Amino acid sequence: MNTDLKPCPFCGSPASLTALNGTNHYAFPYIECGGCPARMTHDTYTMPGAKLPDLMEAVVANWNRRSETKPKEGPEPEEGNAQ
Numbered sequence: 001m002n003t004d005l006k007p008c009p010f011c012g013s014p015a016s017l018t019a020l021n022g023t024n025h026y027a028f029p030y031i032e033c034g035g036c037p038a039r040m041t042h043d044t045y046t047m048p049g050a051k052l053p054d055l056m057e058a059v060v061a062n063w064n065r066r067s068e069t070k071p072k073e074g075p076e077p078e079e080g081n082a083q
């Protein structure tokens with residue numbers, strides 16, 4: 001499983017993944033930023049029935065997901081020109 005983490009989207013610091021495997025099928029992997037309070041998790045409450053590797057994969061995918069939105073170039077087309 002690829003657990004390479006992109007830098008924190010808020011402050012750019014490196015992030016780390018911690019995987020906690022509890023009792024009673026409870027798994028709690030989380031990612032936290034080393035430089036700010038940003039933190040993300042999936043656990044067996046948000047993904048019932050999931051196993052630790054599934055949860056880790058999900059949280060890594062979410063952490064690494066970035067907006068596809070590109071900065072706007074130039075002014076917006078004015079309304080009414082699209083006829």
Ligand SMILES: [Zn+2]
Pocket residue numbers: 008009010011012013033034035036037038
């Ligand atoms: Zn951060």
